[in-house]
Amino acid sequence: MQPFWLVTIIVVLALGGFLLGRMRALQSAEGDARVLHSRPNYYGANVFMLTAVPSLIVVALWMVFQPVLIEANVSQMIPDRIVPEGGSKGLVMSDVRRLADGLDVAVAEGALTADQATNIRAEFTNIRERLAEVGVVLGSNVEAEVLTAAQAYRAQSATGALLMAAAGLSLAVAGLGWSLARIGVGFRARNAVETGMLALLILAASIAILTTIGILFSLLFNTIEFFRIYPAADFFFGTTWAPSFSGRGGDSELGVLPLLWGTFYISLVALLVAVPIGLFAAIYLSEYASPTVRSVAKPLIEVLAGIPTIVYGLFALLTVGPLLVGVFGRDGALGVDWMSGGTAVMTAGLVMGIMLIPFVSSLSDDIINAVPQAMRDGSLGLGATHSETIRKVVLPAALPGIVGAILLAASRAIGETMIVVLGAGAAARLDLNPFEAMTTVTAKIVSQLTGDADFSSAVALVAFALGTTLFVVTLGLNVLALYIVRKYREQYE
Amino acid sequence: MSTNEIKISAKDVQVYYGETHAIKDVSVDIEDKTVTAFIGPSGCGKSTFLRCINRMNDTIDVARVEGEIKLDDEDIYDKDVDPVQLRAKVGMVFQKPNPFPKSIYDNVAYGPKIHGLAKNKAELDQIVENALKRAALWDEAKDRLQAPGTGLSGGQQQRLCIARAVATEPEVLLMDEPCSALDPIATAQVEELIDELKQNYSVVIVTHSMQQAARVSQKTAFFHLGNLVEYGETGQIFTNPNDKRTESYITGRIG
Numbered sequence: 160m161q162p163f164w165l166v167t168i169i170v171v172l173a174l175g176g177f178l179l180g181r182m183r184a185l186q187s188a189e190g191d192a193r194v195l196h197s198r199p200n201y202y203g204a205n206v207f208m209l210t211a212v213p214s215l216i217v218v219a220l221w222m223v224f225q226p227v228l229i230e231a232n233v234s235q236m237i238p239d240r241i242v243p244e245g246g247s248k249g250l251v252m253s254d255v256r257r258l259a260d261g262l263d264v265a266v267a268e269g270a271l272t273a274d275q276a277t278n279i280r281a282e283f284t285n286i287r288e289r290l291a292e293v294g295v296v297l298g299s300n301v302e303a304e305v306l307t308a309a310q311a312y313r314a315q316s317a318t319g320a321l322l323m324a325a326a327g328l329s330l331a332v333a334g335l336g337w338s339l340a341r342i343g344v345g346f347r348a349r350n351a352v353e354t355g356m357l358a359l360l361i362l363a364a365s366i367a368i369l370t371t372i373g374i375l376f377s378l379l380f381n382t383i384e385f386f387r388i389y390p391a392a393d394f395f396f397g398t399t400w401a402p403s404f405s406g407r408g409g410d411s412e413l414g415v416l417p418l419l420w421g422t423f424y425i426s427l428v429a430l431l432v433a434v435p436i437g438l439f440a441a442i443y444l445s446e447y448a449s450p451t452v453r454s455v456a457k458p459l460i461e462v463l464a465g466i467p468t469i470v471y472g473l474f475a476l477l478t479v480g481p482l483l484v485g486v487f488g489r490d491g492a493l494g495v496d497w498m499s500g501g502t503a504v505m506t507a508g509l510v511m512g513i514m515l516i517p518f519v520s521s522l523s524d525d526i527i528n529a530v531p532q533a534m535r536d537g538s539l540g541l542g543a544t545h546s547e548t549i550r551k552v553v554l555p556a557a558l559p560g561i562v563g564a565i566l567l568a569a570s571r572a573i574g575e576t577m578i579v580v581l582g583a584g585a586a587a588r589l590d591l592n593p594f595e596a597m598t599t600v601t602a603k604i605v606s607q608l609t610g611d612a613d614f615s616s617a618v619a620l621v622a623f624a625l626g627t628t629l630f631v632v633t634l635g636l637n638v639l640a641l642y643i644v645r646k647y648r649e650q651y652e
Numbered sequence: 653m654s655t656n657e658i659k660i661s662a663k664d665v666q667v668y669y670g671e672t673h674a675i676k677d678v679s680v681d682i683e684d685k686t687v688t689a690f691i692g693p694s695g696c697g698k699s700t701f702l703r704c705i706n707r708m709n710d711t712i713d714v715a716r717v718e719g720e721i722k723l724d725d726e727d728i729y730d731k732d733v734d735p736v737q738l739r740a741k742v743g744m745v746f747q748k749p750n751p752f753p754k755s756i757y758d759n760v761a762y763g764p765k766i767h768g769l770a771k772n773k774a775e776l777d778q779i780v781e782n783a784l785k786r787a788a789l790w791d792e793a794k795d796r797l798q799a800p801g802t803g804l805s806g807g808q809q810q811r812l813c814i815a816r817a818v819a820t821e822p823e824v825l826l827m828d829e830p831c832s833a834l835d836p837i838a839t840a841q842v843e844e845l846i847d848e849l850k851q852n853y854s855v856v857i858v859t860h861s862m863q864q865a866a867r868v869s870q871k872t873a874f875f876h877l878g879n880l881v882e883y884g885e886t887g888q889i890f891t892n893p894n895d896k897r898t899e900s901y902i903t904g905r906i907g
Contacts, residue, residue, distance in 0.1 A: 449713075450713075531750070533746060533748060533750035534750060534752060534753075535711070536708065536711070536744075536746060536750065537746065537750040537751075537752065537813070537816075538752070538762070539708065539711060539739060540706065540708060540739055540743065540744035540745075540746070540817070541739065541740070541743065541744075541762060541763040541766070541816065541817065541820055542736055542737065542738075542739040542740030542741075542743075542763065542766065542767060542820060543736070543739075543762075543763075543766050544736045547766055551762070551766075552752050552762075555752075555753065555754070556752070556753045
């Protein structure tokens with residue numbers, strides 16, 4: 160049975176159970192819903208929950224673990240003899256899977272009967288040609304053992320699917336019967352349903368947390384692997400970034416400092432652009448703008464946040480870079496020769512700053528608005544001007560939130576990739592000149608992992624070490640932001 | 653009976669909030685060195701009228717004021733008058749204590765700093781100390797002037813706000829239900845304070861408590877539905893009101 164139909168049947172059963180449960184509850188109360196402990200819908204929902212949830216969980220787990228088990232089973236059937244030189248058993252197993260899928264397609268298309276597909280022998284038929292006729296392309300001629308394994312794979316999958324359907328359906332029916340039987344005037348259906356809802360909420364929360372931990376671990380293992388090949392001291396304190404893709408990275412110099420410097424420098428320029436502009440925009444919008452202006456201008460500024468960063472990158476590459484060269488480059492408007500190419504810290508920083516404006520302005524605007532009107536009245540009532548009120552009362556009261564907004568923008572800046580790739584260049588260097596090309600940690604992660612680098616070499620694994628470093632830095636920033644916001648949050652309440 | 657000179661003189665004041673006519677034809681003369689109480693049911697316009705006296709209504713976009721309010725014979729709604737300067741002369745204490753999220757010292761020093769009342773730190777210290785003493789908060793606060801003002805209790809916070817208003821040396825002090833968020837003990841302290849303040853200022857207080865009006869004020873104005881119904885000596889208003897509505901209100905039949 161197809162999993163889709165299985166799930167559909169279970170859901171239909173559960174929906175039927177909902178109606179039945181509701182009806183039964185009303186019957187047991189002889190039509191007077193007030194006698195029931197819970198509202199009739201809760202009885203229905205309880206039946207729905209007990210019918211659908213356990214069986215769907217079993218089906219889901221089954222679908223995850225069945226292929227793993229079958230794969231382990233079948234791979235034992237493959238003798239080492241047919242594993243090609245330098246290849247792995249995994250590659251043969253993927254042939255087995257493809258062949259098994261191919262046989263399924265052939266049966267569905269009518270090229271083979273179900274019986275043929277199960278009993279066909281590679282010695283007698285050219286299975287590759289037969290499958291090619293129905294559009295399934297196999298890489299090489301099919302070995303007898305592979306075909307046998309594929310057939311075993313099919314057989315076990317079919318048995319497994321049947322068992323899964325049986326288990327799922329019987330569990331659904333059992334849940335339906337049991338929950339229906341329990342319905343009575345005194346049964347506390349609402350409590351049962353709410354326990355179920357609570358479990359759902361806890362599940363949602365833990366998925367988010369577990370994913371974070373999962374990401375961290377996937378980074379961590381590869382990072383540890385990297386430090387096994389490459390000395391940690393050279394990574395953290397090295398001042399040269401010169402990966403050598405030949406020779407498995409043996410001659411590479413992988414010092415993180417130039418990348419961290421580039422990240423820091425570009426982020427700094429971006430924040431120098433974004434913080435004043437964003438903050439002033441927020442002050443204007445929240446304190447001076449009329450409601451009409453505000454209702455138009457705020458969404459317009461927030462549009463900036465919706466532009467994909469690759470578009471900003473193009474803007475940096477095609478517009479801002481040449482513009483800056485025209486001013487600061489040779490034969491430029493200022494007559495100075497500071498800038499040799501369009502890609503530079505300044506280019507990326509300026510464009511990134513523009514990207515960050517809405518982060519700073521929108522959050523700060525909300526925070527400034529949240530400062531109670533009583534604060535402003537108190538200050539104005541003492542004869543302070545509007546601007547004195549903003550500078551001395553409103554902004555200090557909103558400061559923790561504004562700092563939080565700035566730190567959020569900072570972590571965005573540190574994690575930004577596309578604008579750097581297109582706007583700042585790819586040269587890793589430690590330099591103070593903001594008109595030089597530099598690069599950041601994120602841009603280097605991309606360039607280390609694209610291309611055909613061997614994943615066990617230092618030049619590829621360094622990407623994970625870089626990722627971990629970045630993760631720790633941004634995590635630190637976020638923790639700092641949280642700490643600041645918490646420490647000062649309740650001051651005006 | 654009282655011989656004090658007129659501090660604030662309002663003539664035919666109208667206030668509109670958008671379409672709503674909130675204050676209708678209010679004319680009243682408020683005396684110097686006197687406590688004047690505004691009483692009346694909620695929404696009768698007493699707070700609105702109070703906020704006209706220091707032009708706090710300017711901060712509300714839809715509010716519009718017509719008529720004439722004179723402070724020392726000068727029209728405060730004249731084009732030449734800067735509301736900021738006016739508010740330095742007419743201080744205000746709000747219904748809910750609203751200390752700034754700053755230290756006690758900085759709360760009180762806020763106005764004097766803005767208006768440049770102190771030449772140096774020592775003078776500023778003196779101003780802060782005097783203001784806190786007059787607000788009967790000095791003994792409780794002198795050892796923790798650098799602690800945040802928001803950490804004080806409700807009654808202390810309100811006295812801090814009064815100290816803050818007093819520190820700018822206003823001529824008139826407007827109080828919008830200053831005791832509504834306070835317990836009876838804190839209320840008694842604030843009332844005692846108001847009584848002292850009238851030595852130097854003209855105090856206008858909006859209150860919902862008839863007992864409070866009777867206790868602290870010399871003059872009482874009764875507002876009803878945006879009209880000033882009756883204005884006179886507090887004793888006369890509470891014992892022998894001229895208007896039927898005033899009598900109904902103070903005896904608890906309306907409001």
